[in-house]
Amino acid sequence: MGGMSQSFTDKLAARIKETGSALCVGLDPRPGMDDLEAIPALLRKVVEETAPYAAAFKPNIAYFEAMGLRGLEILEDLLPDMPKDVPVVLDAKRGDIGETQKYYAHAYFERLGVDAVTLSPFMGYDTLEPFLNYEGKGVYLLAVTSNPGSADVERQELAGGRRVFELVGDMVLRSVREGCKTSVGMVVGLTNADSSILERIPDAPLLIPGLGAQGGDLSCLSGSGHVAPPLINVSRGIMYQNPELGFAEKAAGFAQRIREALNY
Numbered sequence: 140m141g142g143m144s145q146s147f148t149d150k151l152a153a154r155i156k157e158t159g160s161a162l163c164v165g166l167d168p169r170p171g172m173d174d175l176e177a178i179p180a181l182l183r184k185v186v187e188e189t190a191p192y193a194a195a196f197k198p199n200i201a202y203f204e205a206m207g208l209r210g211l212e213i214l215e216d217l218l219p220d221m222p223k224d225v226p227v228v229l230d231a232k233r234g235d236i237g238e239t240q241k242y243y244a245h246a247y248f249e250r251l252g253v254d255a256v257t258l259s260p261f262m263g264y265d266t267l268e269p270f271l272n273y274e275g276k277g278v279y280l281l282a283v284t285s286n287p288g289s290a291d292v293e294r295q296e297l298a299g300g301r302r303v304f305e306l307v308g309d310m311v312l313r314s315v316r317e318g319c320k321t322s323v324g325m326v327v328g329l330t331n332a333d334s335s336i337l338e339r340i341p342d343a344p345l346l347i348p349g350l351g352a353q354g355g356d357l358s359c360l361s362g363s364g365h366v367a368p369p370l371i372n373v374s375r376g377i378m379y380q381n382p383e384l385g386f387a388e389k390a391a392g393f394a395q396r397i398r399e400a401l402n403y
């Protein structure tokens with residue numbers, strides 16, 4: 140393809156339109172539950188069977204690191220064989236001083252070649268900057284995570300009534316104001332995504348984990364008024380729950396539930 144390269148957000152929106160699905164298929168292989176050498180074939184089977192229903196795939200690097208060097212090799216071998224038209228979000232939740240972040244950005248965007256990564260914005264905007272000048276790539280900043288402890292810091296109220304996660308929304312707006320090439324979105328856990336949260340964050344691509352094993356309720360998303368392309372992630376709900384069903388069947392079921400809840 141010639142001409143101007145597409146932003147990550149545009150690629151994602153196109154994929155969602157093409158599939159009619161905002162499902163993000165989580166690739167979190169558990170070394171304790173599967174034989175290590177069965178994992179490469181398991182991942183390929185999940186990818187192949189769920190791709191028609193996948194707006195994106197999200198491998199969480201923790202599960203690969205837990206397998207040591209072999210795990211990283213499994214991830215590095217898998218990525219080039221993933222379908223080219225399905226964006227890959229690497230879940231790494233990194234946050235460090237800018238000098239170190241440069242190396243994470245290099246590792247993920249240039250070495251592994253993924254389309255997007257999750258980052259922790261806790262150390263401030265300067266730590267995000269090494270990721271922000273990549274045309275066609277995306278980052279998702281942790282804003283309101285799906286765990287109960289998101290109340291400890293992220294959902295705390297500041298003097299004046301704003302809440303901590305709104306500062307993350309400010310970083311998203313700053314990236315837009317500064318004309319960053321990288322698309323910047325936010326992570327909002329489905330288990331905590333009520334309307335009081337959604338109305339306080341800017342209209343940016345949201346990565347929404349918590350459907351399936353964590354019991355998040357999709358009804359809280361309807362009528363949010365956001366138009367940026369969302370991703371609703373399911374990991375265990377496809378890879379490990381209801382093993383009597385096929386991966387395609389499970390993915391199709393989640394895609395359908397998401398479509399009904401988001402009303403498209």
Ligand SMILES: O=C(O)c1cc(=O)[nH]c(=O)n1[C@@H]1O[C@H](COP(=O)(O)O)[C@@H](O)[C@H]1O
Binds near residue numbers: 165167283286327374
């Ligand atoms: O960034 C994430 O994806 C993430 C953020 C969050 O707030 N909660 C959350 O569960 N996740 C990740 O999303 C996936 C959820 O997996 P399941 O609960 O098995 O569907 C895991 O890879 C989590 O690490």
